[in-house]
Amino acid sequence: MLLDGKVVVVSGVGPGLGRAIAVRSAREGADVVLGARTESRLDEVAKEVTALGRRAVTVPTDITDDDSARQLVRTTIEAFGHVDALVNNAFAMPPLADLATVDIDAVRSAFETNVLAALRLTRLFVPELEGGGSVVMINSAVLRHSRRTFGAYKMSKASLLALAQSLATELGPAGVRVNSVAPGYIWGDSLKWYFGYLARKRGVDPQQVYDETAAAIDLRKLPEPDEIADAVVFLASPLARAITGQCLDVNCGEYHH
Numbered sequence: 331m332l333l334d335g336k337v338v339v340v341s342g343v344g345p346g347l348g349r350a351i352a353v354r355s356a357r358e359g360a361d362v363v364l365g366a367r368t369e370s371r372l373d374e375v376a377k378e379v380t381a382l383g384r385r386a387v388t389v390p391t392d393i394t395d396d397d398s399a400r401q402l403v404r405t406t407i408e409a410f411g412h413v414d415a416l417v418n419n420a421f422a423m424p425p426l427a428d429l430a431t432v433d434i435d436a437v438r439s440a441f442e443t444n445v446l447a448a449l450r451l452t453r454l455f456v457p458e459l460e461g462g463g464s465v466v467m468i469n470s471a472v473l474r475h476s477r478r479t480f481g482a483y484k485m486s487k488a489s490l491l492a493l494a495q496s497l498a499t500e501l502g503p504a505g506v507r508v509n510s511v512a513p514g515y516i517w518g519d520s521l522k523w524y525f526g527y528l529a530r531k532r533g534v535d536p537q538q539v540y541d542e543t544a545a546a547i548d549l550r551k552l553p554e555p556d557e558i559a560d561a562v563v564f565l566a567s568p569l570a571r572a573i574t575g576q577c578l579d580v581n582c583g584e585y586h587h
């Protein structure tokens with residue numbers, strides 16, 4: 331197992347990728363610390379982790395709040411004594427609007443979660459990660475295109491990429507690796523709902539929407555949450571011990587990088 335005996339902290343455990351990262355980490359032998367604001371969700375995912383025979387610690391956390399983020403670190407250390415990997419998965423979606431008109435406060439607020447909170451949390455965990463730990467930032471394929479209305483999201487994720495790369499340089503000498511995973515489509519509940527909505531609007535079968543989308547992708551399919559989570563597990567694991575400062579695109583070949 332890739333993460334046997336390791337401790338993985340997942341910041342931003344939602345129903346989609348965050349859950350998948352926690353569960354796939356546990357399947358690979360990790361004990362998992364689950365952080366997000368919604369306690370009931372953390373409890374649900376914790377049940378899945380413990381069903382796999384691993385320990386789960388839930389810590390209701392708002393990563394934009396300094397005290398709350400510090401509490402996540404404290405609880406982790408009290409529970410396990412050490413940390414092997416931190417996954418920064420939490421995000422805030424800024425309004426989908428052109429940069430020429432988008433509300434600046436909303437852009438600032440997305441930066442607060444997507445960039446500054448990831449920096450805050452990573453800094454707080456660094457002393458625990460020194461000497462072999464790993465950080466994975468969850469980025470997005472928005473890095474690879476500049477479609478209208480995605481500008482604010484792209485700004486924040488491009489900044490998150492810069493953060494990951496600079497931290498890799500700063501923390502490398504202390505033995506901490508920092509990498510990014512950039513998913514494209516994620517074939518999970520929200521996208522299934524959205525394709526259903528598009529299909530109803532057009533009076534076609536949802537499978538048709540899927541097939542049309544997949545036709546432009548090398549592998550003719552959309553990546554599932556577990557498939558993206560496995561790339562995160564890999565980067566968090568000793569198999570990736572010589573990899574830092576990199577961004578792994580997990581998109582079934584939609585974009586090449």
Ligand SMILES: NC(=O)c1ccc[n+]([C@@H]2O[C@H](COP(=O)([O-])OP(=O)(O)OC[C@H]3O[C@@H](n4cnc5c(N)ncnc54)[C@H](OP(=O)(O)O)[C@@H]3O)[C@@H](O)[C@H]2O)c1
Pocket residue numbers: 341342343344345346347348349365366367368369371391392393394418419420421422443468469470471512513514515516520521
């Ligand atoms: N969904 C996609 O299609 C897609 C595509 C490409 C990239 N991504 C990236 O993949 C990652 C996961 O996306 P997802 O849609 O699958 O989300 P998810 O893992 O289902 O949920 C992310 C969770 O982050 C938590 N979060 C947000 N703000 C927080 C805060 N201030 N403090 C603590 N937790 C916070 C939210 O939970 P609470 O509200 O309970 O705090 C939310 O449920 C994101 O980084 C996203 O940018 C997603």
